[in-house]
Amino acid sequence: MICDICGHKSGHIRYVTRSFGHGKDLLVIENVPIVSCSHCGESYLTAETLHEIERIKLHRDGFAHERSVPVAVFAQGMTGGTLSHSNV
Numbered sequence: 001m002i003c004d005i006c007g008h009k010s011g012h013i014r015y016v017t018r019s020f021g022h023g024k025d026l027l028v029i030e031n032v033p034i035v036s037c038s039h040c041g042e043s044y045l046t047a048e049t050l051h052e053i054e055r056i057k058l059h060r061d062g063f064a065h066e067r068s069v070p071v072a073v074f075a076q077g078m079t080g081g082t083l084s085h086s087n088v
């Protein structure tokens, strides 16, 4: 895919685990899609992904399941903004 930073077609989606917040507000989200570019070396979240993360944070009690820290799994293959629970 085209990299938003440098414009080359060197962007690849990677799925990573990211943590947000700290202390008791710490939320870990797995399978967050980030765009990683092999041309410019940048990796970034798309606006759509950031929007979804905000939504997960707002509804963290519904999405998160307790481990040592709350962990939510990012919805994969999202197109319409609906979060799938099918593989939870």
Ligand SMILES: [Zn+2]
Pocket (backbone or CB within 6 Å): 003, 004, 005, 006, 007, 008, 010, 037, 038, 039, 040, 041, 042
């Ligand atoms: Zn790039």
